[in-house]
Amino acid sequence: MSLEQNNADYSVLNYLQLPVVVLSANEHKVVFQNNSFQLVAQHYLDASNNPTNRSLLQLIISKLLENDTDKLEVEINDASYRHIFRFTANVVGEHVIVEGEDITELKRNQFLFNRTNTLLEDYSKQMFELAHTDQLTNVPNRRALFAKFSQLQSKHEEFSCTVSLIDLDHFKRFNDSFGHDFGDQVLVTFAKHVKDSIDDTCYFARLGGEEFCLIQINIKDTFCFANTEKLLQTTKTIKLMTPDNSNIGMSFSAGVAVYGKDGISLDELLNNADKALYIAKENGRSRVVNFEGA
């Protein structure tokens, strides 16, 4: 078959916008190249990022046909002409038909999709943090506490914990005497003190107002009670400077409930710890009371 005959056979390919070149399967000699391929090949030759000045055809033959790879991506940057083509080869009888798909838009959209996706994931994490963190004290909030409890309960087969419900003593008096800013300072100072005093076996959260919760996980009840007592003693050493430049101390009352004995759900445990807390307050505040003995 002569080249002219082949050209006649393949001339219909000139109607296609995508670049197509037909080569002989054995020797990789050009049988036909459509107009679009010739245009792309010329841009490739002129392009600033063509390091070797070799032709597009040579590149296709060496990288795609002789290396027997599935596809070849070629970027062409000729100032105002920037396109990325993905060339693939198909053997049809004695010929190999190589066609190029313009994937410039696809690549751009893939990049934009990935970056936007990362952005959305980051925002989603930020939103999650905001929804689960107390804005004032920067410790977990009630929502986070319930989520954590549920996670711990389902994750550990032999889960055990104690729940200490902590209420700052005379907090209303702080607010009324020295203003809400001072009240906020009390809350922030206390939350920081607890965060600095506990380790990974504890989970501390603000439930609202001056009420906090400390969960101690998989530690013997008596140690947990002692730990909460110790926390009370160290809290009592904190001195705060009031707006009228006097020093003032703080303390808390706490009720403690034990997982299993005093309840299984967090609601139940908090409810019983609250009953113990009530007794602690009734008995003069600044003390820790177990629900069992309440």
Add this chain to the structure above:
Amino acid sequence: MESSLFIKYGGFSRIYKVIEKFYDNILKSETLNAHFKHTNMERLIHHQTSFISSLMGGPDYISDEQLAQAHKNLGINLKDWQEMINILSLTFSEQGISEDDAKQVIAKLETKRDFIVCH
């Protein structure tokens, strides 16, 4: 979400187009086009879009150390830098970024000069 030039100008998709035009202009520059002879422009546009986005208040992208590492063997001198700044200003103007906003981004870019230009 905090308001920023990144949001004002439509995020990654719009900034991507600005950066594409920026490199079209760069490749027309006789001073700079030699730097891009063997460069994968697609990858560069991706990096630059992320970098300029971060300067416009978008998500953080690259540390100063990484920036210095990426440019240390590229031989970019002060003349190249100034030409690049001029082309970026021109591109911003062509792409509808206001003069004040463009100045703001370029001022931020100038703080990165020592990590990009060879000494």
